[in-house]
Amino acid sequence: MKRSLFYLLILILVFTMVPLSGYADDTGNPGDHAFDNRVIKQIDIDRIYEHVSYLSETIGPRVAGTDAELETVDYLVEEFESYGYEDVEIQPFDTLGFTSYNVIATKEPNNRNQDSGQKLIVGAHHDSVPGSPGANDNASGTGALLELARVMANAPVDTEIQFIAFGAEERGLVGSRYYAENMSEDEVESTVGMFQLDMIGSADAGDLTMFTVDGNQNTVTDLAASAGARVSHNDIPPFSMLGRSDHVPFYERGIPAALFIHTPLEPWYHSPEDTIEKISTEKLEDVTKIVGAAVYHAARPSTPALERSEIAPEPVDYYYEDPEL
Ligand SMILES: [Zn+2]
Numbered sequence: 001m002k003r004s005l006f007y008l009l010i011l012i013l014v015f016t017m018v019p020l021s022g023y024a025d026d027t028g029n030p031g032d033h034a035f036d037n038r039v040i041k042q043i044d045i046d047r048i049y050e051h052v053s054y055l056s057e058t059i060g061p062r063v064a065g066t067d068a069e070l071e072t073v074d075y076l077v078e079e080f081e082s083y084g085y086e087d088v089e090i091q092p093f094d095t096l097g098f099t100s101y102n103v104i105a106t107k108e109p110n111n112r113n114q115d116s117g118q119k120l121i122v123g124a125h126h127d128s129v130p131g132s133p134g135a136n137d138n139a140s141g142t143g144a145l146l147e148l149a150r151v152m153a154n155a156p157v158d159t160e161i162q163f164i165a166f167g168a169e170e171r172g173l174v175g176s177r178y179y180a181e182n183m184s185e186d187e188v189e190s191t192v193g194m195f196q197l198d199m200i201g202s203a204d205a206g207d208l209t210m211f212t213v214d215g216n217q218n219t220v221t222d223l224a225a226s227a228g229a230r231v232s233h234n235d236i237p238p239f240s241m242l243g244r245s246d247h248v249p250f251y252e253r254g255i256p257a258a259l260f261i262h263t264p265l266e267p268w269y270h271s272p273e274d275t276i277e278k279i280s281t282e283k284l285e286d287v288t289k290i291v292g293a294a295v296y297h298a299a300r301p302s303t304p305a306l307e308r309s310e311i312a313p314e315p316v317d318y319y320y321e322d323p324e325l
Contacts, residue, residue, distance in 0.1 A: 035300060036231050036293040042151040043292060045285040049276075051079075051143030052201070052284075055126075056135035056276050064127045064168035065098030072126050073101050076146070076165050080105040083150045093167070093178040100127070100167035102175045105149050107161040111301045114158040119187070120299055121162045121194040121255075122148055122291065123176065123246050125169030128274075135276045136205075137269065138169070141197030141260075144288040151292065157299040159192075166246050169198075176246035180253050193220045193298060194257035195291050196247040199269075201284035205262035208237040208287055209321060213248055215241025217318075218256035220294070225318040227293035232286055238321035260287055264324050 033040075054075060055062065062068045073090060080088045080103070091102040103126070109115040124141030128134025142165055149163040168174035183191070199205065208228075210221045221239045228236045239258070247257035262283065268274045 033230060035297065036227070038155055038300070039151045039292045039296045040231055040289045043147055043285065043288055045281050045288075047150070048143040048147045048284055048288060049279070049281055051146050052135055052139040052276055052279060055139035055142060056133040056274075060133050061131055062126060062128045062134060063130050064100040064171050064174070065096075069100060069127060069167065073103055076103040076126060076142075079146050080149060080163070083153045085149065085153065091179065093175065095168055095174045096171060100171075100175060102167055102179055103165040105163045107149070107152055107157065107163070109158045109160060111156040111158050114301050116159045116302070117190055119160040119162060119191045120295055121164060121191060121250070122197070122295060123164045123166055123194060124197040125167070125175065125246055126165040127167055127170050129170050129270050131272050132270055132274045133272070133276070135274050135279055136202040136266065137199050137274055138197075140199060140201035140279065140284055144197050144200060144284065144291070147288060148292050148295065152296065152299075155296065156301055157296075158301040159299040161295060161299050169246055173246055173248055177249040180249035180255075183253065188253050188255060191250075191255050193223065194247055194250040194255050195220055195224070195295060196245050196257065196259045197287070197291060198245045198259055199261045199265070200287040201279045201281075202262055202266040202268070203278055203280035203283065204266035204268065206264045206324070207234070207262060208283075208290070209261060209263050210237050210239045211242035211245075211247075211259040211261065211323070212239060212257070213241070213243050213251040215239075215320070218258065219298075220256050220258040221318070222315065223294035223298055224258070224260070224290055226314065226316050227297060228290045228318075229314070229316045231289045231293045234286060236316055236318045237290070238319050240321050240323045242323050242325070260291060
């Protein structure tokens with residue numbers, strides 16, 4: 001009798017503690033994180049930091065068309081494959097007298113017969129300017145891209161997600177332009193959002209801002225603002241107007257697209273001082289979680305009953321801020 005009472009108490013304790021520990025660091029509605037946790041709890045900042053270290057220190061400057069680009073492409077392919085991605089695509093393109101490469105890992109819908117027929121793109125350019133280790137520009141975004149591909153590899157989705165590391169961004173958005181211009185009309189039609197990660201870890205830059213080419217909100221900024229309210233300890237990111245990164249060619253094809261970047265930019269931008277010592281792991285982790293939660297919100301299988309319940313992600317208000325670079 002005593003013994004069974006003891007076990008009963010243990011059982012009660014276990015069942016009451018599980019949800020508490022799961023939501024211990026939440027603010028607001030405990031249900032808010034139910035979906036997000038599927039991916040964001042797995043995001044490992046140490047792994048992202050190791051990518052930044054390998055790209056910026058082991059390889060160093062990763063100028064398009066050089067041997068350093070080939071080393072970078074090898075690294076990206078090996079990483080994607082180690083997460084279980086098959087058929088990682090290396091997409092070559094010629095520009096300005098040299099060849100550069102996009103590296104593409106595709107996660108197909110894997111939830112039985114559910115397939116929305118839609119696609120999301122997460123992008124980051126893997127090249128840097130000459131003479132710069134490019135720790136923030138853009139080993140930071142590339143590291144986050146790899147980690148998001150890893151944590152999503154086994155998550156149930158009904159929407160295809162493509163993780164694309166673009167080549168030759170610094171030479172005029174060449175890789176992303178090549179990719180976007182070669183999308184068929186059907187592909188363009190079915191692509192519902194493009195998230196560009198570029199310079200997301202500088203300790204010396206300002207706050208996260210979501211830039212769209214036309215300065216308007218779109219599906220991508222709506223998803224990320226809502227995700228920011230759920231998973232970030234910082235303010236909901238504002239939106240603003242700027243091109244200058246790989247979201248531009250997608251916008252030009254009519255795809256909702258946004259650039260995630262901290263502004264104002266750090267003083268080390270495009271200099272030899274853009275090194276790993278200037279990276280803030282807190283910022284890097286925060287942006288990766290926001291974009292991860294936003295992408296997974298859009299890609300996870302739709303569950304109408306849950307959408308109507310109190311744990312469905314809520315739209316939030318977020319504001320325009322004048323661009324400050
Ligand atoms: Zn960049």
